[in-house]
Amino acid sequence: MRLSELRKKFNLSQSVLAKKIGVHQNVIGRYERGEARPSIELALKLADVFEVSLDYLVGKTNMEVDENILAQVLTIQKLPAKEKEHILYTLHALIRDAKTQHAYS
Secondary structure (H helix, E strand, O other): OHHHHHHHHHHOOOOHHHHHHOOOOHHHHHHHHOOOOOHHHHHHHHHHHOOHHHHOOOOOOOOOOOOOHHHHHHHHHOOOOHHHHHHHHHHHHHHHHHHHHHEEE
């Protein structure tokens, strides 16, 4: 789990983090040392505090979620199918072009 790394990156003490998720600071220390694992509810709270996915928090991926991109994806998902199809088609073309440019750079 990346808890200690994230806590230090966000410049939070164990005590402050504990208050944010509603546990005693000793619990945070136990999580960081691998002596205990948070419940799914507490893991979700931790992920929310650090604005990362659960996969990132537990080390299953190295990719952090970009909140701006996620917000755009959620907006696209709510659109009617025809509009969604047009946007995704255009997005696919832009991504393809960016990859091509990157490959020749």
